[in-house]
Amino acid sequence: MSYNIITILGPTATGKTTLAAHLAAKINGEVISADSRQVYRGMDLGTGKDYEDYFVNGVEVPSHLVDIEDAGAHYNVYRFQTDFIEVFEAIQSRNKFPVLCGGSGLYLEAVLKDYKLIQVPPNKKLREKLEGKSLEELTEILKSIKPGLHNITDVETDRRAVRAIEIEMYYKEHPEIDTSMPEINSLNIGIKFDRDSRRRRITGRLKQRLEDGMLDEVKKLLDSGVTPEQLIYYGLEYKYLTLHIIGTLSYDEMFRQLEIAIHQFAKRQMTWFRGMEKRGTKICWLDGYMPLEEKLEKIQQLFSK
Structure with missing residues (x-):
């Protein structure tokens, strides 16, 4: 197969990021971030923006959507898909190779599975017309307006099939x-x-980021006018x-609850990636303990097959 992008994903x-940057440096590439929170300015330590990771042998590897x-x-995700297309095409126009990197499963799947993410409003009349039809009938209707039906999740249930028909009809109109x-x-x-190992790494990284000033980063955001409610919305x-800064949680409560939440988040990420595989996305998994040079060599072997 002729690949036109390499995606580095994981919890x-x-x-x-380190792997993506080194890979991009090796293959004349540029990194596209697929992280739902690294898009925000001033949210650095809390989102894991390790800027130094983009420097390989003293040279900065170009990165996008950060x-x-x-x-x-x-x-x-709607904005991400649009921004991704623009960046992807710009990288190709410079004869560089795109390396997509991130852990936000929905963002990754939105571009890897060619999701159409225009926000389509409900069509009450169409839904009434389709009501009572069997899943087989709905599938045939969908195939008639979308001959290249390849996403079988569209017809897993009656409800999904009706929504898929609704979306396709909207595009035609x-x-x-x-x-x-x-x-x-x-x-x-x-x-x-x-x-x-994943749990140890998460806990170690959390401690390091707190030592590096993550609490001061959040205070600075609050001082800049971002409200507590807006920051709480971003989670983790x-x-x-x-919640600690506004007095709702003690420092120890904050650390303990955050640590648990990140572990749960990583578990959900892995669940999503397994779901992607079930939905037809092939993922070649590498052991995190494999040395960086071996990872790069393995990726290049897979790429040249």
């Missing part, structure tokens, strides 16, 4: 909407550690550190 604290939105705003995605042929590399580090 939090697995060293994805620090593109003000803290307090709401970025979403609004041809001015551009729902096209560039062709994506991705070599997907997953990095994972065993459960105990920003939620629990804010």
Whole structure:
């Protein structure tokens, strides 16, 4: 297969950015971040923006979709897909190779599976017309308006099938909407550690970031005018550190609850990646303990197959 992008994915604290940057440096590439929180300016330690990871042998590897939105705003997967297309095509136009890197499963799948993410409103009349039809009938209707049906999750249930028909009908009635995605042929590399190692890495990284000033980062955001409610919305580090700063949690309560929340988050990430595999996305998993040079060599071997 001829790949036009390499994707590095995995749960939090697995060293994805370092690997992506070194790979990009080796293959004349640029990194595209697929992280739902690293898009926000000023949210650095809490989102794991390890800027130094983008420097390979003293040279900065170009990166994209990091620090593109003000803290307090709401970025979403619709915007990500649009921004990704723009960056992906720009990288290709420079004869560079795109390396997608992140742990936000929905963001990754939105581009790897060619999701059409225009927000389509409900069509009450159409739903009434389709009511009572069997899943087989709904599937045939969907195939008639979408001959290249390849996403079987669209017809897993009656409800999904009706929604898929509704979306396709909306696109047909609004041809001015551009729902096209560039062709994506991705070599997907997953990095994972065993459960105990992952937990140790998460706890160690949390302690390090607190020592590096993550609490001061949250205080600075609050002082800049971002409200506690806005920071709590972002979850994990920003939620629990804010709750500590406003007096809801003691430091020990904050640390303990945040540690548990990050462990649960990493578990959900792995569940999502397994779901991606079930939905047809091939992921080649590498042991996180494999030395960096061996990882790079393995990726290049897979790429050249």
